Amino acid sequence: MDTVSPVAPPHQEASSPQLKITSAKTLAESTNLASIPSHYAFTTPTSGDQAVHPDHDDSIPVINFSLLSSSNPDQRCKAVSDLDKACEDWGIFMVHMFLACSLSAS
Structure with missing residues (x-):
């Protein structure tokens, strides 16, 4: 471990x-x-x-942020669920596929 x-x-x-x-x-x-x-x-x-x-249960969870805005409801739901579990179990997570433009004002 x-x-x-x-x-x-x-x-x-x-x-x-x-x-x-x-x-x-x-x-x-x-x-x-x-x-x-x-x-x-x-x-x-x-x-x-x-x-x-890296996929072992003892490694820091990696969340694919691009899936949080997916048009596929199943992908979006899984990403939210993974994020919830990471916060609950670990208190932290690593971000994968973060899109900076998603935070900028239109």
Whole structure:
């Protein structure tokens, strides 16, 4: 499983304990965190038969924003559902196919 853990700034001791964070939601819900760390190290397993797959359940969700304005109601509904699930489960998501012109005034 991928983990995100705070990287100790140069002025802190390297032996200070690090939290094992698997998602932004886990970080936000952590009761052991007094403030949000400014740096993170994202590590993935690279040894043996373990491979990192972007579609794995532990990866940050990717939302195709162009489908939110699709003329196909099924595509639009799925995009909204995916966005809802990403926000609920993770609290964050990555954007794919963002069209800047969709935000500009006509």
